[in-house]
Amino acid sequence: MDLQAEWLETDGHGGYASGTVSGERTRRYHALLLTATTPPTGRVVLVNGIEAWLEGPHGRIPLSTQRYLPDIRHPEGDRGIVSFSATPWPRWQFASRVTQEILAGRQGEGTVLRWCRTDAAAPTRLLVRPLLSGRDYHALHRHNDVFDATARVAGGNVGWRPYRDLPGIALLSNGQYEHDPQWFYNFLYHTEAARGLDCVEDLLSPGMISFDLSHADAVMVLRTGEDLSAPANAVAAALLAAEHDRRSAVPTVWLAADAYLTARDGGLSLIAGYPWFTDWGRDTFIAMRGLMLGTGRLAEAKQILLTWAGLVNQGMLPNRFPDAGTAPEYNAVDASLWFIIAMHDLLDSAAAAGEEPASATQACLIGAAEAILDGYARGTRYGIGVDQDGLLRAGEPGQQLTWMDARFGDWVVTPRIGKPVEVEALWINALRIAGAWSPRWQEMEARARTSFAARFPDPATGGLVDVVDVDHVPGHCDRSLRPNQILAVGGLPFPLLTGTAARRVVDLVEARxxxxxxxxxxxxxxxxxxxxxxxxxxxxxxxxxxxxxxxxxxxxxxxxxxxxxxxxxxxxxxxxxxxxxxxxxxxxxxxxxxxxxxxxxxxxxxxxxxxxxxxxxxxxxxxxxxxxxxxxxxxxxxxxxx
Incomplete structure (x- = not known):
């Protein structure tokens, strides 16, 4: 059992709960109630974690684990973990003969926590302190005099609104709440420290909830809003039943695919990665081929592409939407081409399943693809356009346009200005796809394919050059051995190489x-x-x-x-x-x-x-x-x- 492994529960709107098997928060992103205020962006952390312990004849038995400056772990509830399972949702068995479960609903219903006794000899008194902040999920929280710990209590339910500009917190429980505000100082997040980032946080616990496990399982539901009228037992039971049915219906790896599906602007999109990414264009179109099409979710795949189809601007699709709600960033040469690949795969999968999309849907998707190709053929941002050889040139100093997009300040680590090999593979595939509905692209595809065959093979390695016409200098090549060349043989609908040439590329990539x-x-x-x-x-x-x-x-x-x-x-x-x-x-x-x-x-x-x-x-x-x-x-x- 790897106590540092991480679990994830997502809410389908960009929010999530996550943590480690040990229970220790090692990242600023580990939280029990992290919600997206403008789904799937505008994420804020409201409930970071809990302090939980049992009281029995032999004293206090911790269930939670914390780490503080300078490097002190207290308490160490993980010492009592006997087993852990991540399916169907995170579940811990403690030596104290108590289990703990955490799950999030896929429609924003909130995060459920449940504790159960597995033996009549187990302690009966459980106490839980929620640890609150109210911050951007990339930030950290420190002690301040503005935090409002005022509680609204309705039986076992309690609500707080620490900061006026953030959503309220509703905690529903079948326990008893005692108001007792306390600051907890200097939590240390060691994964953040290892990444060279700020790693210390202060959190406030407004009070304590006590439960008698001899009468019933202890239940808490954490969600946003002001409504405290719902009974915790009913809310938790309905959510547990719904999630059990949903999660038992498909293979585990397919269920994991659901974690990335998220609402956006009345449609759907895919989160690129947790805990810190939102939805990115390039990632969405690459990922959906496996996450959605590979699991038979054709309707969801269609909605994702329709959501993005309306965002074409000057022939480009955005690569990402900043959290602050500002304008989307159109800074990728390949994202728009991956859209066309994903569209092709959707239509192909739908045809194979006998589920042809409606004509209006096809017209919308094809219209977006035409707008992309038109924009690229005419020329668009960042020097993107068709060169005389029919290949696609792209790039200018200070910009990172391919998937190799690392940047630190003004330093673009892998600029790849010119004609990157995988971009040409995408371009030629997109032209081939579009040629099926419009002959105008067929001649351009033939010219680009001929130029690719003449310009990219590298006799010195048997593979392909990574970038030709580097920095837009004719004939200047970057022969660095990189994996991008594999897309000329696999990963796209139409390979650019076959036979011996293809085998040489694959063997070279495999060997090195x-x-x-x-x-x-x-x-x-x-x-x-x-x-x-x-x-x-x-x-x-x-x-x-x-x-x-x-x-x-x-x-x-x-x-x-x-x-x-x-x-x-x-x-x-x-x-x-x-x-x-x-x-x-x-x-x-x-x-x-x-x-x-x-x-x-x-x-x-x-x-x-x-x-x-x-x-x-x-x-x-x-x-x-x-x-x-x-x-x-x-x-x-x-x-x-x-």
């Missing part, structure tokens, strides 16, 4: 870049190679795409690996053992049931970044489908009309 948890972003023999993703923010940004392995790239790699081997049963079996098994084992570490954002380039390949990453999990689901064709019979549209 493959790790158990993803593809390295740079060859180990490169002077800039970073074997570990660690240190402060600058050090981690420097390593982000300079060696660090990314699990999402395993999807394109496995697809390419199978293609060059004829996708035989023998090849699929070998791929299950060599490529899928380590990823499945990773589901039991780091972010439980999920796949991390990245991992160290060198053994033991420690996971890092977001412990819950959408496109990482999405590509694992896609790999499952590639290697287990019989699972396709399980895939059916699960709601609505695709």
């Amino acid at each position: 870049l493959l790790t158990p948890l993803g593809l390295r972003t740079l060859s180990p023999d490169h002077p800039a190679y970073a074997p570990r993703y660690q240190g402060d923010l600058r050090a981690r940004d420097a390593a982000y795409h300079q060696g660090t392995a990314w699990p999402w790239l395993m999807g394109p790699f496995v697809e390419a690996w199978l293609r060059v081997r004829g996708d035989t049963p023998e090849a699929r079996q070998e791929a299950r053992t060599r490529f899928l098994a380590p990823l499945r084992a990773h589901l039991d570490t780091a972010g439980l049931g999920h796949v991390s954002e990245l991992a160290d380039a060198e053994a033991p390949h420690a996971p890092g970044g977001c412990p819950f990453q959408a496109w990482s999990l999405g590509e694992v689901i896609r790999i499952e489908r590639m290697l287990t064709p019989e699972t396709r019979a399980l895939l059916r549209p699960r709601s609505g009309d695709a």
Whole structure:
């Protein structure tokens, strides 16, 4: 049992509850009530955690775990943990013969906590102190004289509104509340410290709730708002029953896919990763192919694309929406092209399932794709446009436009200005897709494909050049060995290479870049190679795409690996053992049931970044489908009309 592994419960609107198996909060993002005020953005932390303990004949028995400056753990409730399970929701069994459960509803109903005795000899008195803040989820909270600890009490239910500009907190319980405000000082979040970030916080506990476990299970429901009229037992029972039914209906890894689905502007989108990302364009379109299409959620996939289709501007889709509610950021060359790939895959999946989208839906999606291609053909922001050779050029100093987008201050770590290999693969695929409904793109595709074949092969390695016409200088090439070239063979509907040329690329990537948890972003023999993703923010940004392995790239790699081997049963079996098994084992570490954002380039390949990453999990689901064709019979549209 890894006590530092993390669990996640999401509410379908950008909010979530999360923490570690030990119960210790190691990140500023660990909380029991973290809500999105402008779904899925505007996230604020309202209830950070709890102090919980039992009182029995032999004194106090802690159930919670805290860490304080300088590095003091008190209490250490994790010493009493006998077992933990993350499914169907987080559940702890303590040596004191009491269980604790935490779950969040998918419609914003709140977070439920329940404690049960498993033996008549277990202590009967439970006491819980909620620990409150009221802050942006990226920030930290310190003692102040503005915090309003005033309580509104209605039986076992109590409400607070610590700060006027934030939502109120409603705590429903079947216990008894005693008002007793106390500040708790200097909580230490050691994962934040390891990342070189501020890591100390003060929280206020306004009072204590006591429960008699001899009469009934103890129940608390945490949610936003002012309404204290609902009975805790009824609310918790309904939510527990609904979530049990929902979670028992599908495989665990498919259920994890639900965590990323979120409301946006009356439609749907996908959170890129927890705990700190919101919905990003590039991530959404890559991830949805596995998370939604790979699990038969065609209706949801359609809604996601329709939500984003209305945001095309000058041929571009936004890469992200800032938390502050300001204008979206149109700073990605590939996000818009990934939209077209995702649209193609949706229409293809719907046709295979006999669920053709309505003509109005198809017209909307195709119209967005046409606007993207028109904008790119004419030329748009950041030097993005079609060059004389038919390839897509992009970039200008100070901007990071590809998925390798690390930036520290004014330093763009991997600018890749020019014609990046994966962008050309996306561009040619998008033209091929659009050529099916409009012949005008067919000639452009043929020209781009011919230029790609002439300009990207690298005789020195047998692979492909990473960027041609670097900094828009004709003939200047970046031959750094990176994984982006794999998208010319796998990961996209139409490979640009076949036969011996494709096999050389796959073999090169396998030999130099493959790790158990993803593809390295740079060859180990490169002077800039970073074997570990660690240190402060600058050090981690420097390593982000300079060696660090990314699990999402395993999807394109496995697809390419199978293609060059004829996708035989023998090849699929070998791929299950060599490529899928380590990823499945990773589901039991780091972010439980999920796949991390990245991992160290060198053994033991420690996971890092977001412990819950959408496109990482999405590509694992896609790999499952590639290697287990019989699972396709399980895939059916699960709601609505695709």
